[in-house]
Amino acid sequence: MAPSLRVVVNGMEFENPFLLGSGPPGTNAKVIMKSFDLGWGGNVCKTISLDHTKVINTNPRYAKLRDPDDAKKVFGFENIELISDRPFETWLEEFREIKKRYPKHILVASIMEEYRKEAWVEIVERVQETGVDAFEMNLSCPHGLPERRMGAAMGADPEIVREVVGWVKSVAKIPVWAKMTPNVGDVAASPKAAVAAGVDGISAINTILSVVGVDLDTLRPMPTVEGYTTPGGYSGMAARPIALRHVMEIAKAVPNTPISGMGGIYSGGDAAQFVALGCHTVQVCTGAMLQGYKVVQKMKQELEAVLAKHGFESLEQLRGQALPYFTTHHDLVSRQQAAKKEIGIGRDNETWQGEIDKETDSLTAN
Template sequence: MASFSMTQIRTGNYTSGFSLNYPNKVYARPSRIGFKVFASESESSSEPDLSVTVNGLRMPNPFVIGSGPPGTNYTVMKRAFDEGWGAVIAKTVSLDAAKVINVTPRYARLRANGNGSTKGEIIGWQNIELISDRPLETMLKEFKQLKDEYPDRILIASIMEEYNKAAWEELIDRVEQTGVDAIEINFSCPHGMPERKMGAAVGQDCALLEEVCGWINAKATVPVWAKMTPNITDISQPARVALSSGSEGIAAINTIMSVMGINLDTLRPEPCVEGYSTPGGYSAKAVHPIALGKVMSIAKMMKAEFDSENYSLSAIGGVETGGDAAEFILLGANTVQVCTGVMMHGYGLVKKLSVELKDFMKKHNFKSIEDFRGASLEYFTTHTDLVKRQQEAIKQRKAIKKGLQSDKDWTGDGFVKESESMVSN
């Protein structure tokens, strides 16, 4: 497929005349997608097909390694491809890794048994980890090596920069030269360098987000996903801004700002670094219902205002089973990202996820992901509408059970049904 020139790409931006009062308009994205579509692996016709095509990129399944430790270097990303993950999103990079200084310990876990428990199921995970602390040149070299070795697999670069147009343009240019298939923009990291207008500091400010998205989408020649922060009142607003400013996809959610807990023996917060801590990002199973709510909100907005054929939604949050993934897809997600789940269960988790998702599809006779993507979205409505629906249902049930009011209502033609309407068993 022929690629578009930069002139064509620039005409796809929607930055002019922006305001937060959007009309019910369906946006059609002039395509920057479809550059790299590969044949799917052959499967038995009796087996459900897990392959997906997202923004023109073909993946063997919808399971994507989320940006973070599981995509931190060549060795682990190669392992992810070898295990069968549909795509890999590398750990976020910026131009100057020297700014990034991590501490350890930097994780804390929440178990079902409560504060201080060392037993029981892990339901929550917090991190105070920053973006990649490895030199950009090293990461770029490894991106290129991965694409050389796995040309038919999808590698996505996650990038984040300061509020500086030239820096964003330089980073995009250097990352694209490695051959990555797409770019995910980290507008959502809840901790680390917010004073430089990085991460969630951009994702929480729609005006700033629109400006930065404009820079990015004028420069990028591969599909762009904007990763959203849940630490905002209405997540659909920045998602709308990102899409209307030229991004092809939305990824949501990043971690939730949190304090994991206080050690009741030492009275110090966790994770504890030299006796001190800082709020961090919360993930794992406990955030799954929150992520479902945020993804539903974005999906409803996208369905109402954007051409879903050209835009995509990548869902993130507490995925450890095929059922967790199915829920996100039922809400309209094209792909499902896993990060903390890999840290807890290993890269082989993708096999379990695939088997369980196929079992769900067999149960409902779904042959492909598209057969059920978004199928549950229509069943979300307002509380006012729920009241109306329930009142109408009660009214109908009463009408069925009421039977005849008096002897004068009997008819010859409907005599049997009229009799049955007054039977109690």
């Protein structure tokens, strides 16, 4: 019997932990319903706000970091795309239609507003009437609309996070997740503030503020819009190590709060790493854009294989398995010294130096 990928978070039952993350994969009802048909456990729609007329995108708004030896391989992906520019009323109609046709599938509404209580209260009250299953507060978009104190401009300040989450929780009747920015010094500060204000879950991470590169033919930064650009959000497999570190820090800081992890997930093995660091669900955005929505079937099989390899029957048994093994560098030194005494009696410094030299040689061999 295959291991179970079923997971329950905040009372919501997911057939599997794979959600399509907020962005192009959830840009309208058609693609959201397609994702449900293909087997995704849930979908976080593209971030919406009350007034779409203030959202004006440019073209181009994407740029790729490619392997210099194989241009077909993409390591990283930068975007300067803003939140949804579709009318709010259209989204309300589509949410109702999605939940009417897919009542058992989990639909998470990603919302973002200005630093005004009345705006957050209005968007929550109107959206939850459509029957969506949960909210994801976008407190973390790294680019665009900072002049309106939206996105990361809000989420980087723990006190503002505490206040805004409090506004949302005062009227929300469904679970609320807060999406965190990696563009901060203290990884745990805003998640702690959100939890203190009553948030039901944490999503992490949003994209990393970046400049993907400079076109050496034109000497203009990319993506180039009329010769200019602005720093954008970096994602893709190259972002995964950073995302894993943030998830680990958050899991340790708010141990009893469900986490939806994301950042460079391209396979079931990638997802398993996030679960091992404490995540309940995982979100895939760039990985699905570059590989296609059908990749979820492969991801599920790969995640099942990881569980089976360790004799686990469910994700619960994998969750957090790696967390206890993070410590300080000082402790690592102490542990290694103790191990040397235990198994390396009689081994002199030259022997240990020889092993270090071998490791160095292996790193420089190519």
